[in-house]
Amino acid sequence: MTLEHRSNISKIISYSLLTLIAVAFLFPFAWMLASSLKPTSEVFSSGASFTGSRLAWDNYTEATRQTPLGRIILNSILVSTCGALLTMTVSLLSAYAFTRLRFRFRDHLFILFLGTLVLPQEVLVIPLYIGFQHLGLVNSYTALILPFAFGAFGAFLIRQFILSLPLEFEEAARIDGAGDLKILWHILIPLLKAPVLVVGVFSFIDYWSAFLWPLIVVNDADLATIPLGLQMFSGERGTDWGPMMAAVSMSVIPSFFIVAFLQSQLEKGVTLGAFGGR
Amino acid sequence: MFTWVSSESDRAQWQAFVDAVRETDPSFNLDFSGPSYNDYYTKAKTRMTASDAPGILTTQAARTKELVGIMAPLDDLIKKHGVDTSVFNSAMIKGMTVDGKIYALPYDAEPCVMFYNRQSFTAAGLTEPTTGYTYEQFLSDMKALTADGKVGIAVKPNLMDNAPGAFAYANGATALDDKGKLSLTSSTFVSSIQKAFDLASVNGYAKAPSASDGDEVAQGAFTSGQAASIIDGPWMYATFAEQLGENLGVCVIPSDSGQAIGVIQGSGFGIGKNCPDKDAAFKNIMKLVSPDVIGKVARTRGTVPSIISQIDGWAEGKPAGNVDAIKFLLDRGTALVTPTNWNQIVTSFTQYCPEGYRGSRTAADILKDLQESAG
Numbered sequence: 001m002t003l004e005h006r007s008n009i010s011k012i013i014s015y016s017l018l019t020l021i022a023v024a025f026l027f028p029f030a031w032m033l034a035s036s037l038k039p040t041s042e043v044f045s046s047g048a049s050f051t052g053s054r055l056a057w058d059n060y061t062e063a064t065r066q067t068p069l070g071r072i073i074l075n076s077i078l079v080s081t082c083g084a085l086l087t088m089t090v091s092l093l094s095a096y097a098f099t100r101l102r103f104r105f106r107d108h109l110f111i112l113f114l115g116t117l118v119l120p121q122e123v124l125v126i127p128l129y130i131g132f133q134h135l136g137l138v139n140s141y142t143a144l145i146l147p148f149a150f151g152a153f154g155a156f157l158i159r160q161f162i163l164s165l166p167l168e169f170e171e172a173a174r175i176d177g178a179g180d181l182k183i184l185w186h187i188l189i190p191l192l193k194a195p196v197l198v199v200g201v202f203s204f205i206d207y208w209s210a211f212l213w214p215l216i217v218v219n220d221a222d223l224a225t226i227p228l229g230l231q232m233f234s235g236e237r238g239t240d241w242g243p244m245m246a247a248v249s250m251s252v253i254p255s256f257f258i259v260a261f262l263q264s265q266l267e268k269g270v271t272l273g274a275f276g277g278r
Numbered sequence: 279m280f281t282w283v284s285s286e287s288d289r290a291q292w293q294a295f296v297d298a299v300r301e302t303d304p305s306f307n308l309d310f311s312g313p314s315y316n317d318y319y320t321k322a323k324t325r326m327t328a329s330d331a332p333g334i335l336t337t338q339a340a341r342t343k344e345l346v347g348i349m350a351p352l353d354d355l356i357k358k359h360g361v362d363t364s365v366f367n368s369a370m371i372k373g374m375t376v377d378g379k380i381y382a383l384p385y386d387a388e389p390c391v392m393f394y395n396r397q398s399f400t401a402a403g404l405t406e407p408t409t410g411y412t413y414e415q416f417l418s419d420m421k422a423l424t425a426d427g428k429v430g431i432a433v434k435p436n437l438m439d440n441a442p443g444a445f446a447y448a449n450g451a452t453a454l455d456d457k458g459k460l461s462l463t464s465s466t467f468v469s470s471i472q473k474a475f476d477l478a479s480v481n482g483y484a485k486a487p488s489a490s491d492g493d494e495v496a497q498g499a500f501t502s503g504q505a506a507s508i509i510d511g512p513w514m515y516a517t518f519a520e521q522l523g524e525n526l527g528v529c530v531i532p533s534d535s536g537q538a539i540g541v542i543q544g545s546g547f548g549i550g551k552n553c554p555d556k557d558a559a560f561k562n563i564m565k566l567v568s569p570d571v572i573g574k575v576a577r578t579r580g581t582v583p584s585i586i587s588q589i590d591g592w593a594e595g596k597p598a599g600n601v602d603a604i605k606f607l608l609d610r611g612t613a614l615v616t617p618t619n620w621n622q623i624v625t626s627f628t629q630y631c632p633e634g635y636r637g638s639r640t641a642a643d644i645l646k647d648l649q650e651s652a653g
Contacts, residue, residue, distance in 0.1 A: 044498030066286045129324050231314035235285030
């Protein structure tokens with residue numbers, strides 16, 4: 001067997017495996033779309049069939065009639081975008097403070113800050129709710145966005161990158177009279193674009209899929225995000241699966257474009273971890 | 279009012295109450311808000327502690343104990359306004375009572391029943407069951423109905439509103455003993471649950487569910503004709519009737535004696551602990567649970583009324599046999615009284631019961647684990 005033959009066989013195997021994996025990942029989406037076009041009564045009773053007795057396009061009109069779906073999708077985009085921007089800002093500033101500023105107990109405080117990573121969200125929900133209630137911020141966009149912008153994950157990730165940067169750039173800038181914010185803005189941010197965007201992308205995904213906190217803090221349907229909105233199809237007497245699947249299909253569209261737009265950053269996010277932040 | 283209201287069907291339910299009250303009191307107004315039915319109990323505990331919390335809230339009898347911390351007892355108001363609680367289904371009042379205090383007045387009383395497909399029974403040459411149904415007869419019917427890829431009964435991965443719990447209560451077992459302690463390992467409870475498991479693992483009269491199925495898979499099997507029967511609550515009557523029409527039959531739960539005891543579930547209206555004007559809130563509740571309003575909602579929405587004198591509203595247009603089965607179980611019903619960690623118990627049962635249905639674990643084994651972890 002020639003080297004070329006071996007290379008071709010290896011390519012065929014690789015592509016076959018990749019195709020299988022792609023099909024496995026795409027299948028739930030295909031099933032979701034197929035279910036969105038089945039009458040509700042047939043979503044669970046049509047067995048392995050991709051089609052129902054008719055194409056139920058009315059599921060899509062029902063989905064928008066039963067819930068303020070447009071508003072719900074816009075809420076998710078607004079909350080996730082603002083949350084991601086705030087998380088990037090807070091993470092960058094705190095990472096800079098924990099790396100470059102000198103103050104007492106800095107490293108001890110950082111370890112304490114990192115310790116918050118082990119606290120599950122369920123533990124934080126009640127104290128957070130009580131705090132927001134006292135501030136009169138329950139049932140507001142602020143309550144949806146603010147609490148989870150101050151996590152330690154982003155600060156930790158960016159801090160590791162700052163640590164790997166040579167101090168000489170900053171020292172040169174400081175000799176030229178630059179202060180901390182100027183150094184951060186003109187020297188560090190251009191070098192930290194990749195990790196900051198990775199933090200933004202992960203944060204966007206977290207906000208987009210958050211359920212428990214929005215459930216607790218939102219009282220009006222007008223403030224609901226997509227995970228809450230989809231629950232509006234479930235009632236005491238069952239779930240309207242057809243319209244729900246139609247709503248899921250529609251709510252996936254913005255995230256599809258966002259992921260396509262940020263694909264290179266997502267890839268960086270995966271590879272950054274693999275190389276230990278260098 | 280704080281309640282489960284996010285779906286269209288739920289909104290229609292509460293609007294039916296408002297409309298019914300307005301027929302005699304046009305000035306009556308009631309705003310309702312809240313999350314979906316599935317998220318209600320998670321949300322209620324925080325929402326009802328807020329300074330702007332709604333005055334009235336709803337609760338299921340089986341979960342009243344869980345909400346006692348955010349609800350006000352109604353006994354003094356019941357006494358003050360001379361409300362006669364004996365007109366309500368006694369099992370529902372018992373379900374709404376915690377430590378001797380009534381926390382809500384019920385609007386429905388729904389005994390778990392067996393729905394069956396009349397056409398399937400007739401095609402198999404079987405006599406339709408109604409108010410008397412022995413387990414022996416049930417097994418014989420299931421055998422005749424299981425053929426050509428179709429099964430006799432559809433089972434869900436749940437404890438209640440389903441074969442396991444319904445069989446246990448029908449035979450006189452309850453989740454709590456006389457002293458209020460969890461008693462999942464009593465011999466009747468264990469043998470009844472095992473009977474439900476055997477339907478799939480031994481007899482092959484049912485398909486074993488998986489833990490992730492939810493209710494819909496079994497319900498879909500029943501409405502599509504893949505299963506000839508299902509055990510569920512009467513709140514599913516309209517949904518099933520929409521699919522099966524005149525072919526929808528209702529009978530009592532099969533039991534050893536043939537005279538099943540019904541396990542009655544339902545919901546009611548209570549008052550939030552922080553409500554600033556509990557008297558005004560109670561007056562509104564009195565309007566919502568007046569016999570006239572309960573009867574009208576039973577007629578328009580198909581809720582089995584908590585006031586038995588209003589059953590005719592619910593029975594309108596339904597076959598006599600179906601109504602008889604519901605009446606029989608209401609008369610011989612017991613409340614689903616549960617401990618505060620009931621949600622943990624039923625969630626664990628959902629996780630473990632597929633092993634029982636597949637025959638890899640016995641009911642005694644699963645229930646022993648549940649009793650030890652939650653008892």
